[in-house]
Amino acid sequence: MIPSFAVVGRTNKGKSSLVATLIENDRIAVAATPRTTTYAQGFTFKINDKPLFTVFDTPGFEEAPAILEWLKSVPVPAHERRARVLEFYRTFHAGEVYRFECELLKPILDGASILYVADASHPYRSNFESEFEILQWTGQPSIALLNQIGEGHYEEEWKRALEQYFRKVLPFNAHTSWARDRIGLLEELKFLSDTMREPLALAIAAMRRQLNNRLRDSALVIADLVQDSLSFEIKLDPDSQWRSEEELSRAFFDGLRALETKCRQHLASIFGFHDLNFDDSTQVPADAEQDLFSKDTWEILGLSRKELLAIGTASGAIAGGTVDAMVGGASFMVGTGIGGLIGSLSSAYLAFSDPEIAGFKLGRKKRTMGPYKNPNFPWVLVDRQITFVNTLLQRTHAQREAIHVSEGNRQGSTSHLRAKDKTRLGVIFQSLRWNVRLRSLNESLASELTRLLLNLLTPKPSSSRQNQSDFRPELS
Amino acid sequence: MTQRSKKTRVSPFTMTDLLDFEAQMARDTLADPEVLSTRDRPIAPSPDKARKIETLHTWLLSIRAIAADPWPGSKIQRTYDLMSFIALAFGIISGMGLIEGLLRYDGSEPVNVIPFLAVYALLQIILLLNYVFKTFVYRLFKRLPGGALLYFLREGALRWIESRGSLLSNRDKERPMIKAFARRLSQLHRPLLEKYAWKLVQIFGIACHGASLLTFLCLIFFNDYTFGWRTTLHVEADFLHTVVTILAAPFHWLGGDTAPSFEVIRASQFTRFGKSFMASGSDLGARSTAAWWPFLALVILTYGLIPRFLIWVSLTFSIKHTLSTLLFNDFRSEALWQRLTREQVEWIPGGVLESAPTIQDQTLFNPSLQKTLGDCLVLRWRDFPASDSAIESYLVKNFGLKPIASLKSSGLVREQDALKNMLERHRQLPLVVAADPWELPGEAIEKIRRLVREQGSPTSLILFAPIDSKADALTLAGDRTAWRHALKAFRDPHLGLLEEAR
Numbered sequence: 001m002i003p004s005f006a007v008v009g010r011t012n013k014g015k016s017s018l019v020a021t022l023i024e025n026d027r028i029a030v031a032a033t034p035r036t037t038t039y040a041q042g043f044t045f046k047i048n049d050k051p052l053f054t055v056f057d058t059p060g061f062e063e064a065p066a067i068l069e070w071l072k073s074v075p076v077p078a079h080e081r082r083a084r085v086l087e088f089y090r091t092f093h094a095g096e097v098y099r100f101e102c103e104l105l106k107p108i109l110d111g112a113s114i115l116y117v118a119d120a121s122h123p124y125r126s127n128f129e130s131e132f133e134i135l136q137w138t139g140q141p142s143i144a145l146l147n148q149i150g151e152g153h154y155e156e157e158w159k160r161a162l163e164q165y166f167r168k169v170l171p172f173n174a175h176t177s178w179a180r181d182r183i184g185l186l187e188e189l190k191f192l193s194d195t196m197r198e199p200l201a202l203a204i205a206a207m208r209r210q211l212n213n214r215l216r217d218s219a220l221v222i223a224d225l226v227q228d229s230l231s232f233e234i235k236l237d238p239d240s241q242w243r244s245e246e247e248l249s250r251a252f253f254d255g256l257r258a259l260e261t262k263c264r265q266h267l268a269s270i271f272g273f274h275d276l277n278f279d280d281s282t283q284v285p286a287d288a289e290q291d292l293f294s295k296d297t298w299e300i301l302g303l304s305r306k307e308l309l310a311i312g313t314a315s316g317a318i319a320g321g322t323v324d325a326m327v328g329g330a331s332f333m334v335g336t337g338i339g340g341l342i343g344s345l346s347s348a349y350l351a352f353s354d355p356e357i358a359g360f361k362l363g364r365k366k367r368t369m370g371p372y373k374n375p376n377f378p379w380v381l382v383d384r385q386i387t388f389v390n391t392l393l394q395r396t397h398a399q400r401e402a403i404h405v406s407e408g409n410r411q412g413s414t415s416h417l418r419a420k421d422k423t424r425l426g427v428i429f430q431s432l433r434w435n436v437r438l439r440s441l442n443e444s445l446a447s448e449l450t451r452l453l454l455n456l457l458t459p460k461p462s463s464s465r466q467n468q469s470d471f472r473p474e475l476s
Numbered sequence: 477m478t479q480r481s482k483k484t485r486v487s488p489f490t491m492t493d494l495l496d497f498e499a500q501m502a503r504d505t506l507a508d509p510e511v512l513s514t515r516d517r518p519i520a521p522s523p524d525k526a527r528k529i530e531t532l533h534t535w536l537l538s539i540r541a542i543a544a545d546p547w548p549g550s551k552i553q554r555t556y557d558l559m560s561f562i563a564l565a566f567g568i569i570s571g572m573g574l575i576e577g578l579l580r581y582d583g584s585e586p587v588n589v590i591p592f593l594a595v596y597a598l599l600q601i602i603l604l605l606n607y608v609f610k611t612f613v614y615r616l617f618k619r620l621p622g623g624a625l626l627y628f629l630r631e632g633a634l635r636w637i638e639s640r641g642s643l644l645s646n647r648d649k650e651r652p653m654i655k656a657f658a659r660r661l662s663q664l665h666r667p668l669l670e671k672y673a674w675k676l677v678q679i680f681g682i683a684c685h686g687a688s689l690l691t692f693l694c695l696i697f698f699n700d701y702t703f704g705w706r707t708t709l710h711v712e713a714d715f716l717h718t719v720v721t722i723l724a725a726p727f728h729w730l731g732g733d734t735a736p737s738f739e740v741i742r743a744s745q746f747t748r749f750g751k752s753f754m755a756s757g758s759d760l761g762a763r764s765t766a767a768w769w770p771f772l773a774l775v776i777l778t779y780g781l782i783p784r785f786l787i788w789v790s791l792t793f794s795i796k797h798t799l800s801t802l803l804f805n806d807f808r809s810e811a812l813w814q815r816l817t818r819e820q821v822e823w824i825p826g827g828v829l830e831s832a833p834t835i836q837d838q839t840l841f842n843p844s845l846q847k848t849l850g851d852c853l854v855l856r857w858r859d860f861p862a863s864d865s866a867i868e869s870y871l872v873k874n875f876g877l878k879p880i881a882s883l884k885s886s887g888l889v890r891e892q893d894a895l896k897n898m899l900e901r902h903r904q905l906p907l908v909v910a911a912d913p914w915e916l917p918g919e920a921i922e923k924i925r926r927l928v929r930e931q932g933s934p935t936s937l938i939l940f941a942p943i944d945s946k947a948d949a950l951t952l953a954g955d956r957t958a959w960r961h962a963l964k965a966f967r968d969p970h971l972g973l974l975e976e977a978r
């Protein structure tokens with residue numbers, strides 16, 4: 001038998017939310033009405049199919065006072081209390097009455113430790129004590145967690161009450177607990193009983209590795225997006241349905257947006273968000289804050305024009321050198337010079353233009369549109385995805401409202417890079433554009449992105465730590 | 477361990493496999509990662525003894541066995557074979573044509589060996605040098621000319637592939653995959669593609685020179701040729717002799733008449749004006765004009781056929797070698813490798829997940845007894861803290877209701893008698909349940925509801941008042957949506973929120 005925990009408490013205090021957050025599953029039903037969860041649902045943590053421990057989501061207590069009344073209807077000495085609870089279970093588990101409480105008690109009577117969830121946003125009431133007492137009667141090790149559903153703050157009175165019955169009382173907010181807090185919770189659970197220690201230590205280590213792996217996987221996905229977007233073009237059928245150039249360019253940009261959306265779904269699924277609700281910004285292009293091509297986005301993210309110019313020249317020259325090599329040196333170093341020139345000229349022209357209107361040419365003869373030439377484009381694209389990943393890191397699987405990726409007023413991650421790294425990334429972007437082959441181009445882009453993403457886990461210097469949303473979960 | 481395994485390893489990847497592998501990689505770029513991991517899960521080997529190339533190959537075989545999409549590998553391979561055949565045929569035709577053109581002989585003028593040497597020696601040497609430099613020196617300096625043909629072959633092949641979405645998928649909307657496929661080929665396997673392109677060129681070369689040689693020998697055998705040399709430039713016989721000696725150096729060891737002697741060369745110089753050999757009259761001239769042919773045949777063999785053949789062989793081996801030393805270290809393959817070997821960290825649900833309940837609106841609260849509002853009963857639910865008088869003033873003030881009896885309840889069995897009593901005395905009066913806003917009604921309330929319906933009346937109202945008791949005065953609780961939803965679950969048209977019965 002592997003160790004297990006049962007998450008219990010009054011209905012609607014966030015038990016399912018806590019479980020969803022802890023096990024990173026956004027498919028667990030969470031609702032503002034009682035009786036969303038109707039039976040004890042176990043989730044087993046496995047590494048390579050080896051089960052380590054189980055967490056049970058349970059239906060909540062609803063009739064604890066009446067049950068305690070039943071339990072106490074005969075005198076029960078302390079050493080027989082557990083047996084008395086078992087008797088309660090045997091008496092009622094087959095029937096309709098107290099059905100949910102029986103479901104709740106089942107895993108505990110089977111040996112699960114207790115995670116009691118209370119909502120500290122409303123005042124303490126003594127009727128909760130019947131729940132504490134019933135749990136106490138089972139004799140299982142227990143810990144209490146203070147969730148925060150509403151606005152009120154009654155942590156102190158709750159803590160004083162809970163500490164009478166539970167070994168430890170910890171705050172754990174199902175909606176704001178990120179990787180670090182989850183792991184912190186498991187660290188605490190290690191001390192509940194001796195059997196927990198080893199499996200939980202293994203699980204914690206695996207979760208840390210998993211987080212890193214997820215960021216690596218994200219880097220691959222983002223690298224794909226950058227490649228696809230930089231070479232994205234649309235071809236026109238001769239009898240095309242697009243009449244005006246405006247319509248055509250809308251179709252083009254929508255294509256790019258679609259690539260990004262696809263990438264984001266991919267990223268979300270890496271982090272275990274399968275039912276993520278994206279607010280559909282493509283439907284309301286006017287609602288610009290979240291749109292890839294809004295001016296706001298471009299003002300904040302990516303690099304400054306000056307930087308783009310500098311990098312355009314440098315990366316143009318290096319990539320130009322590669323063009324020399326590719327055409328077999330027929331250009332004998334001319335490529336290097338021209339590359340630099342083209343790099344700086346095109347960035348100069350494009351860096352100052354509007355993201356929506358400039359940056360690509362309509363090839364009249366070929367009837368294709370794209371690729372998008374704006375030099376800031378890959379930078380903005382990367383910044384946006386990194387922000388998105390950061391948003392995912394700060395979202396729990398209990399949250400069900402649409403995800404809102406706000407750039408805020410912060411600059412993107414790429415602008416914080418060192419100049420050398422910027423140039424390197426610039427070269428990669430330029431090479432992707434010109435489709436020249438650098439040695440293992442793929443890896444270099446992916447590893448640059450991995451580095452950027454892993455940065456998300458290290459807390460940033462104090463300057464930008466003014467508000468909550470700037471918090472980054474840290475892991476050692 | 478890796479050292480030894482490297483030596484003994486025979487790569488299982490053929491070009492067909494590699495193409496299929498890349499095709500699948502391209503297809504997977506569009507797929508949901510969850511789907512991919514469930515798909516690849518059963519294929520995954522145990523990570524400790526896994527070796528990357530073998531693992532990836534095994535994976536490919538398993539995927540190929542289950543996926544219904546078309547696989548481009550064999551198709552492209554067949555196209556390549558067809559191209560090789562065309563190159564072969566074209567080579568034969570052009571070889572024959574070339575030699576016939578060069579050996580055009582109407583009996584009046586001898587066959588000039590200068591263009592022959594230009595085509596079969598000089599040009600070949602230039603091409604060979606180019607190839608050697610392109611493949612070897614290129615690696616050192618990367619800046620040497622050449623490869624334009626290669627470039628067009630390679631790019632042409634990629635364009636062809638790109639234009640053929642059906643290679644990868646039967647569905648139209650997945651056509652973009654073909655782009656990803658072409659891009660992967662061009663980015664990851666360019667050297668390999670170039671080797672294939674070169675091989676095609678060599679096949680053409682072998683066919684061309686082979687056909688030339690055979691045709692040459694046939695023509696020599698069936699005709700009586702006179703060879704001479706002439707050029708507009710002022711070239712002395714001893715210069716040509718030097719050239720011929722150098723050209724003959726590789727096959728000099730054969731001895732005999734492999735190269736024409738200085739006398740023969742001098743004797744076979746031909747002047748247009750006199751329509752005669754320079755050394756005409758001498759007996760040597762007439763005999764020696766034919767003596768060129770072994771030299772010419774050996775030139776074709778040495779500078780045409782053999783090098784082409786050697787290059788072809790070396791390319792064949794080199795392709796094998798490249799295939800066997802594939803690293804699969806691009807990021808997609810790496811992701812796959814990770815997927816196959818990385819530890820699986822997951823939470824497995826013990827059963828089917830419950831879905832959030834849908835709220836049924838069929839039984840709407842229908843307070844049809846509005847007129848009877850006036851007197852009421854009050855149930856102070858669980859530890860609702862306000863006093864009876866506070867509740868009374870709240871109800872009177874806000875709802876015009878006057879409580880005439882009040883009870884505390886926590887849903888205990890022993891409280892039921894008192895409740896029954898109260899209900900029996902006031903059958904038709906509405907029962908107001910005053911509760912803390914977070915005490916959403918559940919089964920305990922359901923028990924009370926049944927009691928009301930049995931002891932009181934089936935149609936008397938049960939009204940809920942979620943009340944905020946934080947402030948000095950009681951106020952209506954803020955958000956009551958959850959309450960509305962919770963109350964609907966009772967499916968009782970005479971049960972609802974107090975505010976809605978007003």
Ligand SMILES: Nc1nc2c(ncn2[C@@H]2O[C@H](COP(=O)(O)OP(=O)(O)O)[C@@H](O)[C@H]2O)c(=O)[nH]1
Binds near residue numbers: 033147149
């Ligand atoms: N704001 C906020 N809401 C929460 C939190 N935890 C739970 N909730 C909400 O509380 C309600 C009940 O949650 P649920 O997990 O279904 O409770 P359960 O009945 O104990 O399983 C849902 O509407 C949740 O969205 C939290 O930490 N913050």
Ligand SMILES: [Mg+2]
Binds near residue numbers: 016017058
């Ligand atoms: Mg629940």
